[in-house]
Every structure is written in C-alpha cells, then in structure tokens.
Amino acid sequence: MAEGQVGDASTLPPVLAILPFWNKVLLPGAIVKIRVNAPASVRLIEQELWQKEDKGRLIGVLPLHDRLEQSSSAGSSVLSSSSPQGTRTNVHGEKERGAVNPSETQVSKNGDDLIQWHPRGVAARALELEQEVEKYTGRVTYTVMLEGWCRFGVQELISNSSYKSARITQLDRNKAETEQAEKDPEVHVLSRQFKAVAGELISLLEQKQKSFGRTKVILESWPAYRLADIFVANFEVSFEERLFMLDAVDLRQRLSKATEIVARHLQTIKVAEKLSAKVDGQLSKNQKEVLRHQIRAIKEELGDNDDDEDDVVALEKKMQTVGMPPNVWKHAQRELRRLRKMQPQQPGYGSSRTYLELLAELPWQVASEEREIDLVAAKERLDSEHYGLSKVKKRIIEYLAVRKLKPDARGPVLCFVGPPGVGKTSLASSIAGALGRKFIRLSLGGVRDEADIRGHRRTYIGSMPGRLIDGIKRVGVNNPVMLLDEIDKTGADVRGDPASALLEVLDPEQNKTFNDHYLNVPFDVSKVVFLATANRVQTMSAPLLDRMEVIELPGYTPEEKLHIAMRHLIPRVLDQHGITDQHVRIPESMVELMISRYTREAGVRNLERHIAALARAAAVKVAEKHQSERVARDMQPEASQAIEQGQGSAGLGDSGEVELVVEADGRGREVALQSVAMEPLLVDEAVLEQVLGPPRFDGKEAAERVATPGVAVGLVWTAVGGEVQFVEATTMIGKGNLHLTGQLGDVIKESAQIALTWVRARAAELKLPVAEAGSLMKERDVHIHFPAGAVPKDGPSAGVTLVTALVSLFGKRSVRADTAMTGEMTLRGLVLPVGGVKDKILAAHRCGLKRVILPDRNQKDLQEVPAAVLANMEILLAKRMEDVLHHAFEEGCPWQPASRL
Numbered sequence: 044m045a046e047g048q049v050g051d052a053s054t055l056p057p058v059l060a061i062l063p064f065w066n067k068v069l070l071p072g073a074i075v076k077i078r079v080n081a082p083a084s085v086r087l088i089e090q091e092l093w094q095k096e097d098k099g100r101l102i103g104v105l106p107l108h109d110r111l112e113q114s115s116s117a118g119s120s121v122l123s124s125s126s127p128q129g130t131r132t133n134v135h136g137e138k139e140r141g142a143v144n145p146s147e148t149q150v151s152k153n154g155d156d157l158i159q160w161h162p163r164g165v166a167a168r169a170l171e172l173e174q175e176v177e178k179y180t181g182r183v184t185y186t187v188m189l190e191g192w193c194r195f196g197v198q199e200l201i202s203n204s205s206y207k208s209a210r211i212t213q214l215d216r217n218k219a220e221t222e223q224a225e226k227d228p229e230v231h232v233l234s235r236q237f238k239a240v241a242g243e244l245i246s247l248l249e250q251k252q253k254s255f256g257r258t259k260v261i262l263e264s265w266p267a268y269r270l271a272d273i274f275v276a277n278f279e280v281s282f283e284e285r286l287f288m289l290d291a292v293d294l295r296q297r298l299s300k301a302t303e304i305v306a307r308h309l310q311t312i313k314v315a316e317k318l319s320a321k322v323d324g325q326l327s328k329n330q331k332e333v334l335r336h337q338i339r340a341i342k343e344e345l346g347d348n349d350d351d352e353d354d355v356v357a358l359e360k361k362m363q364t365v366g367m368p369p370n371v372w373k374h375a376q377r378e379l380r381r382l383r384k385m386q387p388q389q390p391g392y393g394s395s396r397t398y399l400e401l402l403a404e405l406p407w408q409v410a411s412e413e414r415e416i417d418l419v420a421a422k423e424r425l426d427s428e429h430y431g432l433s434k435v436k437k438r439i440i441e442y443l444a445v446r447k448l449k450p451d452a453r454g455p456v457l458c459f460v461g462p463p464g465v466g467k468t469s470l471a472s473s474i475a476g477a478l479g480r481k482f483i484r485l486s487l488g489g490v491r492d493e494a495d496i497r498g499h500r501r502t503y504i505g506s507m508p509g510r511l512i513d514g515i516k517r518v519g520v521n522n523p524v525m526l527l528d529e530i531d532k533t534g535a536d537v538r539g540d541p542a543s544a545l546l547e548v549l550d551p552e553q554n555k556t557f558n559d560h561y562l563n564v565p566f567d568v569s570k571v572v573f574l575a576t577a578n579r580v581q582t583m584s585a586p587l588l589d590r591m592e593v594i595e596l597p598g599y600t601p602e603e604k605l606h607i608a609m610r611h612l613i614p615r616v617l618d619q620h621g622i623t624d625q626h627v628r629i630p631e632s633m634v635e636l637m638i639s640r641y642t643r644e645a646g647v648r649n650l651e652r653h654i655a656a657l658a659r660a661a662a663v664k665v666a667e668k669h670q671s672e673r674v675a676r677d678m679q680p681e682a683s684q685a686i687e688q689g690q691g692s693a694g695l696g697d698s699g700e701v702e703l704v705v706e707a708d709g710r711g712r713e714v715a716l717q718s719v720a721m722e723p724l725l726v727d728e729a730v731l732e733q734v735l736g737p738p739r740f741d742g743k744e745a746a747e748r749v750a751t752p753g754v755a756v757g758l759v760w761t762a763v764g765g766e767v768q769f770v771e772a773t774t775m776i777g778k779g780n781l782h783l784t785g786q787l788g789d790v791i792k793e794s795a796q797i798a799l800t801w802v803r804a805r806a807a808e809l810k811l812p813v814a815e816a817g818s819l820m821k822e823r824d825v826h827i828h829f830p831a832g833a834v835p836k837d838g839p840s841a842g843v844t845l846v847t848a849l850v851s852l853f854g855k856r857s858v859r860a861d862t863a864m865t866g867e868m869t870l871r872g873l874v875l876p877v878g879g880v881k882d883k884i885l886a887a888h889r890c891g892l893k894r895v896i897l898p899d900r901n902q903k904d905l906q907e908v909p910a911a912v913l914a915n916m917e918i919l920l921a922k923r924m925e926d927v928l929h930h931a932f933e934e935g936c937p938w939q940p941a942s943r944l
C-alpha cells in the first residue's frame with residue numbers, strides 16, 4: 044500500500060457493489076485474503092472485478108450481523124433485511140425487490156430470521172484475484188486479496204437481480220481535510236499518545252522478531268489516524284470493537300480507541316513476559332514442574348485458586364458420611380492427600396478425583412430396607428404379572444420361602460433359561476418386587492474381557508470400574524436384586540475369562556470381599572441377590588453352571604401367547620402409550636392373526652412390538668383428534684362452546700364426545716364446523732396390513748418348499764429356541780465332493796458327511812434309480828444348504844433331516860409337506876435322542892406342521908409338551924433311519940427299507 048492513496052475522496056464512486064462480510068470488518072489500510080463461493084458473491088466478483096479490466100475498481104465491503112443486537116459502535120444504527128430462510132446464502136436477498144432505507148430498521152417478528160447490515164462499510168480494491176473451477180461440477184470459486192480503502196456510509200441499499208449495491212457517501216476525509224483536522228490540539232496529543240504506545244509495543248516485539256524493525260519505520264513516517272486502523276486490524280479484537288473502529292469517523296474517537304486496544308495488547312505481552320520470567324527463575328529439569336509453576340503463577344496473578352480446594356473439601360466431607368470400612372477410609376485419605384498435592388491441570392488429577400468420587404458414591408452402608416416376605420402377596424404378584432409358567436412360579440415361591448425363613452441362606456443362584464421374550468427378565472423383576480429390593484440388570488452379552496466384570500487397574504489410561512461395581516453405584520444400595528442377563532453369552536479369550544470373575548462374584552465364600560481392580564479395595568457384595576438368565580446352558584462353563592439352579596422357560600404355544608397378549612401385553616402397552624381400550628380395540632381374532640402370520644417366535648417379544656405399533660397408530664389418531672379439536676376451539680370459541688353444551692349441529696352421538704373438523708378455505712379461514720362421534724380404532728385385517736405391512740408368513744411355506752425333491756423339514760435348536768429349518772440338497776457335475784453352506788458349526792458338518800456316506804452305502808437297498816445312484820458315487824458333487832442362514836446352527840440333531848433330503852433328491856420323491864423331523868443319526872443308521880424336544884415341537888406347531896418324527900428314545904420328553912399342542916399333532920417315533928424315511932415319504936414309496944419294524 045502506498046502512502047497517500049487510501050482515503051482519497053475523489054476515487055469513491057456514488058454507487059458501489061456490496062460484498063457482505065459476516066461478523067467481520069475490513070478496516071481501511073488492512074489487507075485480507077478471502078475465498079468467495081456463495082453464488083451471489085461469486086456473481087459480484089465475476090461482474091465487478093473479474094470481467095472488468097479496470098485494476099483499481101472498488102467494491103464496497105459491508106459488515107453483516109447474524110443476529111439482532113444493537114451495535115455497540117459509535118452511535119450507529121443497523122440496517123436490517125428480512126431473510127425468509129434466515130440463511131447466509133440469502134444475504135443478497137434475491138427474492139427481495141426494491142431498496143432498503145438505512146434509516147429504517149426492518150425487524151422481523153422472529154429474531155432468528157433477521158440479518159442486519161451495518162450502515163457503514165469500507166470501499167476496497169482487489170490486489171490479487173484467482174479463479175478456480177471445480178472439474179466435475181463446474182462450480183466457480185474466487186480467492187481475492189482485498190485492501191481496505193476508505194470508509195463510506197450507506198444511503199440506500201439496492202437489490203438488483205444478482206447482488207446488492209449501495210448508494211453511498213464517503214466518510215473518511217480527503218487528505219487536505221485530514222491534515223487540517225490533525226492540527227486540532229486534541230487530535231495532536233492523541234496522535235502522540237498513540238504513537239508512543241505503538242512504539243513501545245513495536246520495540247518489545249522487535250526483541251523477539253527483527254522484521255518488526257520495518258514497522259518502526261512506518262510508525263515514524265505515517266499519520267497516526269491511518270496507523271490506528273492498521274494496528275487494530277492486525278490484533279485479535281472483538282467484532283464489536285472492530286465495528287466501533289469502523290464507525291469512528293471522528294479522528295479523536297478513532298485514536299483513543301486504538302490507543303486503548305494497543306495498550307491492552309502491550310499489557311498482555313508484558314504480563315506473559317513477567318510470568319515466564321517468574322517461572323524461569325525456578326526452572327527444574329522436569330518439564331512437568333515447569334508447567335506446574337506456570338499454572339500456579341497464572342492462578343496467583345488472577346487471584347483464583349480456591350474453587351478446586353473447596354471441591355476437595357466437599358468431597359472429603361461426603362466421604363466421611365458414607366460409612367466406609369476403616370481400611371477403605373485409610374486408603375481414601377491417602378488418595379485424598381495425593382490429590383491435595385496436585386494441581387487440577389496436572390495429569391492424574393482428574394483420574395484421582397474420579398476415583399475418590401466413586402469411593403464417595405458407593406453405597407457402603409445404604410441398603411434397601413428389607414421387609415418381611417409375604418408369600419401370598421408374592422404369589423399374587425407373580426400370577427398377576429405372568430400368565431401360565433406354573434412350575435416356574437412354584438419354584439420361585441419355594442425360593443422366597445427359604446429366604447423368608449433364613450434370610451442369609453446361601454442357596455443356588457436361580458438361572459432362567461429359555462428363548463428371548465419368554466419372560467425371564469420380567470420374572471426376575473417380580474422377584475425383586477416380592478423381596479422389596481431395588482432391581483438392576485447387568486447385560487453380559489458379548490462380554491469377553493475379564494476387566495469388563497472386574498474393572499481395569501488404575502494404571503490403565505481411561506480405566507473404569509467393572510460392570511458389577513458400576514451397577515452397584517448406579518442402583519445406590521448394596522443389597523439389590525442383580526440380574527446377570529445373558530450369562531451364557533460371556534466368552535473367554537486372550538483378555539481373560541469373565542466367567543472366572545463371575546464365579547468369584549457368585550461364590551458366597553469370596554463375595555464378601557469382592558475385589559474390583561479399579562476400586563482396589565474390597566467391596567462386600569454378599570448381600571446382593573443374584574439371578575441370571577441365559578438362552579442356552581450348553582455354552583456355559585461347567586463351574587458357573589454348577590453354582591446355578593437352571594429353571595427352564597420353554598416357548599409358548601399360540602394359545603398361551605393369545606392369553607398373554609389379551610391379559611398382559613395389550614393393557615400394559617396401551618397404558619405405556621397413554622391410551623385405553625376407548626381408543627383402540629384389538630379383537631382376539633386379530634391377535635391370533637398376528638401370532639400366526641406376523642411372528643414365528645418362541646416368546647412374545649415381536650408380538651409385543653406389533654401391539655406397540657398398533658398402539659402408536661392409535662395414539663397418533665388420538666393426538667390428531669385432540670389437536671383438531673383444539674384448533675377449532677381457538678378459532679371459534681362460541682361454536683365449540685355450543686357443541687360442548689350439546690347444542691351443536693346434527694349428528695352428535697349420545698356419547699357426547701365430539702370432534703370438531705375445521706375445513707379451511709385455503710387462506711387459513713375456517714368455512715365449516717362439523718362434529719363427529721369419536722370411534723375407537725378397531726383393528727381389523729386392513730388396519731393390521733396398514734400398520735404392520737403384509738403378513739410375513741402364510742402357512743403354505745412348507746408345502747411350497749418341499750414340493751421339489753431334495754428338500755426336507757428339520758427341527759433344530761438355536762439360541763432363539765426351537766426352529767423349523769429347511770434343508771436343501773442338490774447335485775451338479777463334479778467329483779463326488781460335499782459342499783455345505785448356511786452358518787454351520789463343525790458338528791453339523793460332520794452329520795452331513797455321515798448322512799452322505801449312509802445314503803451312498805445304501806443306494807441299492809434304498810432302490811435309488813440306477814443312474815442317480817451311480818452318479819452319487821463319483822461323478823457328481825452334492826451341495827447341501829441350510830437357508831435362513833443368519834442364525835448359526837450346530838449340533839447333531841439335523842442328521843435324520845440331512846439323510847431324508849438326500850434320499851429325496853436321489854430318489855426323486857418329495858417329502859410329505861406336513862412333516863418335520865429331528866434326530867441324530869449314526870453311520871449304521873441308528874437314530875439317537877436329541878435335546879430341546881418340547882421347543883422343537885412348539886416350533887413345528889407354530890409353523891402349522893402336523894407331523895413330527897422323533898427318535899423313539901425321546902418319547903419321555905413328550906410329557907413336557909402341552910396336551911393342547913399334542914392333540915393337534917401326530918408324533919411318529921423312529922428307532923432307525925429307515926423308520927424316519929418310511930414316515931417321511933408318502934405311502935407307496937418305491938424303495939421301502941428291506942427290514943422294517
């Protein structure tokens with residue numbers, strides 16, 4: 044910038060194109076580099092600067108506030124322009140037409156919508172201009188280096204179609220006028236003052252950086268009123284102060300403000316110097332020490348050292364009241380002393396504090412008040428909250444009876460085992476209710492790290508207490524009922540075995556002094572009543588299982604689900620959604636439909652979700668009705684009053700319940716009021732389909748799928764209970780290899796190999812067609828697939844199904860569509876008993892299958908199956924594989940086994 048150019052009045056045109064500066068101010072003499080990518084600003088740069096050859100061309104830079112606040116600047120008002128979206132891209136107000144009068148401040152009702160143009164700006168010229176065009180989008184961006192030139196005031200803001208411009212008046216005086224003004228004695232003194240402070244600053248900075256020497260030369264040769272702008276532009280000062288400088292057309296105002304800002308800056312640098320000198324004097328080799336001294340020095344300087352100390356005192360007081368055992372209290376005091384020696388900013392302070400806070404928050408002495416167990420009330424409660432499950436409830440009452448007689452009895456931990464949604468968690472919470480204790484659930488699914496249970500030692504960064512101690516802290520008592528949920532889903536790996544930590548927790552001998560690694564002092568968890576849930580016991584470690592009493596909760600029959608839904612789920616879900624049966628009616632037939640067509644689960648979790656979806660739909664309807672009623676009342680109080688008093692228009696039902704429907708004429712004015720009686724949402728098939736979508740199961744699935752030879756219906760047991768599983772086999776040209784797909788474990792893979800061997804060995808006996816039998820041996824590969832493969836499957840019980848699918852494939856005969864089977868099979872064809880029979884039969888029943896082939900040694904398990912289910916099914920027993928095949932295929936099977944029972 045050459046001296047004498049800026050501020051020359053003759054260069055300012057009467058109208059300038061306006062570039063908005065959001066919350067920023069450009070001062071005369073300052074140079075800024077900006078990137079312009081808002082469409083209107085890009086157009087402005089393009090049309091005013093890029094396309095015009097005129098290098099010295101000026102544009103106006105006008106600050107823009109993004110919220111309504113009266114500027115603190117020197118007596119100026121603000122220009123406001125309403126932005127419909129209140130977004131920055133609209134500052135050019137493309138939708139606006141006409142001019143904005145600066146004397147008027149437009150204020151929209153909504154303060155957020157307001158943008159405010161400052162009435163004073165700076166004319167600027169571009170020193171450098173670069174254009175960038177994005178390769179793929181063609182978007183243009185400009186980088187402009189702007190130099191502030193001269194202050195102007197806005198007389199009128201004009202919006203043209205592309206960007207804004209303003210009719211302006213020059214505010215900075217021309218050179219001759221300014222020189223005249225400088226002669227004013229006050230301005231003269233202020234200029235000297237400013238230069239003195241600025242000189243001191245430059246000298247100080249020069250000691251650090253030689254380049255400030257050049258600034259010193261400028262300081263001596265340039266007039267103070269111009270240096271004032273340039274200095275302020277280079278400091279970090281607030282937007283308000285910059286606005287003040289912009290508005291300071293009067294030289295006295297400008298110089299005093301600039302002197303104040305420069306002096307402040309100088310003071311800051313001096314204090315910083317002083318501090319570092321103070322610390323330097325005591326420097327130790329250790330870098331941490333330096334930091335500490337510096338922080339202390341700053342605190343002293345600021346006179347601000349007490350807050351943390353107060354907090355520590357409060358923490359100590361709290362710790363004194365929570366009744367820690369003496370050894371823990373000693374430990375806590377040691378830690379507290381350590382904390383006191385540290386500075387809050389010191390590493391380790393935070394973690395030490397968090398640790399002490401945990402000690403202060405743990406319920407060392409707080410316990411739920413134990414009340415006498417009322418067995419009759421407990422039974423009533425269990426009955427009222429859970430349908431069926433008589434055996435389970437009986438066992439729970441026995442458990443409670445023992446606790447009543449001997450409160451500190453160390454009985455086994457009850458572990459509810461069953462598929463999801465059969466009520467394991469809710470039974471546990473009922474037990475807590477009966478015992479009058481607080482209930483907390485620890486979800487152990489996926490826990491593989493011992494530290495998850497027992498915490499990390501405090502030497503780890505980010506260490507925390509384990510889930511057990513954390514749970515106790517959250518529940519706030521030391522004798523809650525704690526449910527160890529999904530205890531079968533914990534697994535050992537390199538990070539240790541969570542089960543071993545659980546063993547310690549559950550062991551009455553050890554849990555008086557449970558040691559969490561983070562806590563590092565013993566905590567007594569012996570008063571906690573532990574319960575557990577698991578989906579299956581097979582995956583649980585033997586020692587853990589040994590501490591538990593397993594209570595099985597098999598899945599429900601459709602009839603049981605219907606009862607549970609009608610008596611428990613629907614009332615509870617409606618209540619949770621704030622509605623009643625006055626708002627929605629779900630008939631039994633629709634619940635049955637949801638059970639058979641929309642769910643295929645052992646429990647009632649999805650059924651509950653579907654009911655919740657219906658409740659939400661009804662809740663929306665109710666809420667909408669309320670709203671329309673309210674709107675109508677707001678609009679025409681007399682009319683609604685009349686209707687409330689029963690004098691409304693015709694069609695009012697006896698119920699007196701009214702809904703007002705307002706029809707608007709498009710301009711927000713109501714033209715008619717109509718009343719209708721409010722009907723509950725009656726759920727029928729159409730509503731079900733509307734809310735839940737089309738039915739997911741149609742009952743014809745098995746028939747369709749087994750129509751092709753090579754498919755058999757098996758019954759398997761997975762973590763979600765018994766399941767119907769289709770086994771598909773096919774062949775293709777190959778070398779006699781076996782391919783298996785569908786999330787299978789090793790045991791099931793072995794079963795498939797056994798099945799193939801068995802069928803190959805008996806090709807003739809089974810009277811398989813000769814060509815098929817031949818190719819089965821060597822020329823073809825066999826591929827067996829278990830569809831619906833998201834659920835991992837293992838276990839030997841698919842053996843008979845695999846053989847049946849292969850025999851069906853090579854014998855070219857379809858298996859009976861209504862028949863499912865389960866059983867392990869030996870190489871010799873013996874059928875061995877399997878587990879989970881009840882769940883498997885229930886699964887077959889759910890899927891509408893009528894016949895189940897079982898190993899004959901599983902016959903005793905049928906006692907477990909509800910009679911209602913057995914009455915609807917044909918159970919066929921098999922000792923050998925031949926029996927299974929005989930039952931599986933339609934009568935007239937051409938390859939009946941030679942030896943038949």
Ligand SMILES: Nc1ncnc2c1ncn2[C@@H]1O[C@H](COP(=O)(O)OP(=O)(O)OP(=O)(O)O)[C@@H](O)[C@H]1O
Nearest residue numbers: 428429430462463464465466467468469607611647
């Ligand atoms: N026999 C029953 N009577 C009444 N409600 C039941 C019954 N069985 C389950 N429910 C209800 O079904 C829902 C699911 O039950 P809950 O959460 O206890 O299942 P869960 O077996 O613990 O499942 P998960 O293993 O997935 O945690 C709950 O709302 C529960 O009250």
